[in-house]
Amino acid sequence: MQLHNFNSGPSILPPEVLIQAAESIHNFNNTGLSILEIGHRTSWFMEVVQEAQQTVKRLMDLGDEYEVLFLQGGATMQFMQVPMNMLDENGTAAICDNGVWGNKAVKEASIFGKVKVVSDSSDKKYTYINKDFELPSDASYLHITTNNTVEGTQWHSFPQVNVPLIGDMSSDIFCRPTPFNQFDLIYAGAQKNMGAAGVTLVVIKKSILGKVSRKIPAILNYQKHIEAGSLLNTPPVFSIYVSLLTLRWIEKEGGLQEMERRNKEKSDLLYKTIEELPQFYCPIDKVDRSIMNAVFFLTDPEKEAPFLALCKSEGMIGVKGYRTVGGIRVSMYNALPLSSVQAFCALMKRFAIDN
């Protein structure tokens, strides 16, 4: 049976990335050694890091005022690392809270300073992005989650503010052309559009650093990582390499414009199918729907379990909604082929006819 991998992350990767990754475990770049056995300070691995950094900058169209780091701990680490580096005890972090992950960013920031939730969408169960906000005059920065993986919403344009703008792009980085230079700090766990779990991309405009007075442990200090060329200590070598392979794949396939074309084609098809079938509905505001994660429901909640059972029997992996949301969630990251969405929509139609 052919499997269709709609996992929300870790998630599907391009087949050629998997082939190259497996090959590197046997013999990395004809060194005769495994990628798992090479020193991280060898020229072999330095080249991997540098090419990955350059590819990120090229895809983001950013200049030398930005630095690219490959860190560990996922977005959950960034929820605390950002305020630790950017928020003084008496400063205020302005945060847009439109879902589970934004909410976690709020909690962690409050350990380091004041937090002002400038907007949230809990009044409508997080079914839209609340873009109606005012910044407090003492805001140290504004933090947004560009795509809400759990709730299925996505920012399609970004706030223009006069303080540093921080974007958690974990679940939609490189899914489309993006004005990255509108952001001062971008972070993303790699395990959706950018590789395997175990590495976190952090892109920083250098000029925003050095403004807080607390002592920062070396491993959490962005400045120290920058000075060390992202090799402060032993990095997650293999995960960085898989990210490089994925970044190369994005460029080779046509870059962010082509990713957007494919992602829109997939998500348009899925949302259109949901609209057409009365057995399904999507509660998300149309203007805020995510092209990465579609969250929707069965009109008759009793039909949810049978539909999920059918999906499972037909090799549709990872389509159960997040535990706090329920329903169906179909993740359509860059590497997911259109054919998988076509197969899923065909299954929805079959289910609709039978029900």
Added chain:
Amino acid sequence: MQLHNFNSGPSILPPEVLIQAAESIHNFNNTGLSILEIGHRTSWFMEVVQEAQQTVKRLMDLGDEYEVLFLQGGATMQFMQVPMNMLDENGTAAICDNGVWGNKAVKEASIFGKVKVVSDSSDKKYTYINKDFELPSDASYLHITTNNTVEGTQWHSFPQVNVPLIGDMSSDIFCRPTPFNQFDLIYAGAQKNMGAAGVTLVVIKKSILGKVSRKIPAILNYQKHIEAGSLLNTPPVFSIYVSLLTLRWIEKEGGLQEMERRNKEKSDLLYKTIEELPQFYCPIDKVDRSIMNAVFFLTDPEKEAPFLALCKSEGMIGVKGYRTVGGIRVSMYNALPLSSVQAFCALMKRFAIDN
């Protein structure tokens, strides 16, 4: 040319671990999916984590009062995470500083509380382990580095103290039978004896937690990781799986007694060869020599470069000493076969005859 991998870390892994790791990238456990594409909350991956935890506990012969975590950030993260969780602002961390890594532990702990370096071996250029110390009466814990990767020294018995004993075992974990229950917290970056870079083993006696008053970010809070069964957020899935494969290999090969037998056989041969050849010398006190990393020098410093060039031409990888120490460093982790040490010793003899 056959390569001999003496890298200090990331370092050599057992060939069968590499074969299984590569296979899992194509098809993990006959799921039809890559290990890089499966969700971390699937039963597939939960079983990986649980088996890895149980294998660690079995190898360490520890009971239910201990918990096993697989975290990120390497030992460098633990240098700050240990004091953040264990050291109050007015508490005192007692630290034995016998090398580069112990010294980093001192620096990071000082951000969180008082630090008392109870012993250090800088008086003899770190060529021994200074075991002559007294604990301050207000010590919150004692921290030791069980093996000094850079300097080539190793504790061969451990201090008996009446405060929690913390061991950084990054470079010698599972190299021999060890009274692990003498320790209250053990940590180790995986990339030497326990797998690939990207995951850090932390073993904690639960009763030592909860004694500090500061607010701890979730991702750095051991208690939160314990409550989440080491799945607080997306973990480094592949690195954990490679650790499981390596742990299985250790057990299958005969466990820690067999690892010690092999490691002693290799290190005895190398140290004996150094002693026999006047062209080489090892400055490390005999009682403190590491069975993992042998650090030694050419009697005539002028001969160092030619010897390293010969090593390179003969496929001996990673034998240059650490940048602040110089000389030669031969790392002989669990996965290094005796034949590699035999080949290296034969090369030393050939070089000695020619010089």
